[in-house]
Amino acid sequence: MPNPDTTKIREQASEALRKAAISEEAKAYLLSNPVLFNLLLKAARRYIGGENLEQALATRKVLHEEGFQTSLEFMGENVTSVAEAKEATDEFLKIITALKTENKSDRVTLDLSHLGLVLDHKLGMENFRTLAKASENTSIDLFISAEGLDRTDEVLDAYFQFSREFSHVNITLQAYLHRTSKDLGRVLKESRGKVRMTKGAFEGPKELFLPRGPELNDRYIEMINTLFEAKRFCSIATHDPQMIDRIIPILEKHQIPPSMYEFEMLYGIGTSKLNELKQQGYPCRRYVVYGKEWYLYLCNRIAENPENVFQALVDIMT
Ligand SMILES: Cc1cc2nc3c(=O)[nH]c(=O)nc-3n(C[C@H](O)[C@H](O)[C@H](O)COP(=O)(O)OP(=O)(O)OC[C@H]3O[C@@H](n4cnc5c(N)ncnc54)[C@H](O)[C@@H]3O)c2cc1C
Numbered sequence: 001m002p003n004p005d006t007t008k009i010r011e012q013a014s015e016a017l018r019k020a021a022i023s024e025e026a027k028a029y030l031l032s033n034p035v036l037f038n039l040l041l042k043a044a045r046r047y048i049g050g051e052n053l054e055q056a057l058a059t060r061k062v063l064h065e066e067g068f069q070t071s072l073e074f075m076g077e078n079v080t081s082v083a084e085a086k087e088a089t090d091e092f093l094k095i096i097t098a099l100k101t102e103n104k105s106d107r108v109t110l111d112l113s114h115l116g117l118v119l120d121h122k123l124g125m126e127n128f129r130t131l132a133k134a135s136e137n138t139s140i141d142l143f144i145s146a147e148g149l150d151r152t153d154e155v156l157d158a159y160f161q162f163s164r165e166f167s168h169v170n171i172t173l174q175a176y177l178h179r180t181s182k183d184l185g186r187v188l189k190e191s192r193g194k195v196r197m198t199k200g201a202f203e204g205p206k207e208l209f210l211p212r213g214p215e216l217n218d219r220y221i222e223m224i225n226t227l228f229e230a231k232r233f234c235s236i237a238t239h240d241p242q243m244i245d246r247i248i249p250i251l252e253k254h255q256i257p258p259s260m261y262e263f264e265m266l267y268g269i270g271t272s273k274l275n276e277l278k279q280q281g282y283p284c285r286r287y288v289v290y291g292k293e294w295y296l297y298l299c300n301r302i303a304e305n306p307e308n309v310f311q312a313l314v315d316i317m318t
Contacts, residue, residue, distance in 0.1 A: 059267070107140070142169050
């Protein structure tokens with residue numbers, strides 16, 4: 001039985017970190033204080049592939065040498081100006097150019113709001129189309145991330161449109177949303193892309209989603225099963241050892257070929273479990289983010305699992 005006091009403090013810590021993540025005041029203080037900035041950067045390094053593309057490509061190279069596939073993302077979302085949207089699009093173009101020269105199967109992941117979709121729908125669509133055209137007929141897959149609960153429709157509509165135009169555009173779904181069963185049905189019927197299944201990360205009105213717990217776990221497994229049955233490629237994007245231990249017997253029982261699924265985890269999380277899976281011969285991918293906007297990302301990774309605060313302390317002091 002979990003200790004109710006520990007559970008409560010864990011929840012409070014998560015909430016405090018999520019607040020810190022979106023606090024402009026905390027972020028401004030951090031940016032203006034080089035000592036604090038450098039200390040926290042040491043903790044962030046566990047979760048980011050670097051602060052620029054060159055460093056991220058070096059991280060990616062090491063992961064490939066270790067036998068992992070990778071996903072690359074230039075960190076960011078919710079741009080507030082056309083110039084920022086262009087800057088992000090240009091950076092993603094640089095990623096595509098760098099990956100193209102290797103001609104190795106690879107993946108780029110992005111938030112459509114990072115390209116301007118929420119700021120100006122038409123601009124975001126144009127920016128994404130530029131990236132889709134630049135990576136068309138290459139070995140690069142583009143994955144669209146699932147964003148906040150207020151923009152699921154906008155993101156999915158964009159995906160359906162691009163999936164009609166391009167065969168290498170793929171989508172991320174969030175099992176915790178009640179609407180996702182229906183959305184998954186539509187994705188299977190009306191699109192051809194691969195599906196990355198996550199539990200879901202964003203807060204929002206409680207009636208829209210299931211909290212973490214057995215019901216969500218059962219729903220997650222059910223959705224993975226639906227993807228297997230539909231013979232649609234599925235990225236099993238969870239760090240939850242319980243989920244993985246439930247999925248492996250399904251893979252074995254139905255002899256799902258390795259070309260139809262993979263285990264995908266965020267860089268710096270679930271390391272020993274993903275290593276174990278790789279050693280057992282399962283296809284494994286590491287999702288590597290990079291950039292200077294690591295503050296929000298760091299807070300979110302710790303908030304998801306407040307024990308990570310101890311790891312951050314160790315990282316800062318060593
Ligand atoms: C490849 C990938 C892409 C993603 N893309 C999106 C997206 O586009 N949109 C979106 O909303 N969410 C996305 N997420 C996040 C996802 O929705 C979850 O919030 C996140 O993965 C935590 O849920 P979980 O299933 O891993 O484990 P939980 O159910 O949250 O936790 C179960 C167990 O997993 C382990 N665990 C989970 N998180 C951590 C952590 N931070 N540190 C250490 N251990 C941990 C712990 O053992 C924990 O007890 C993505 C996740 C991955 C792996």
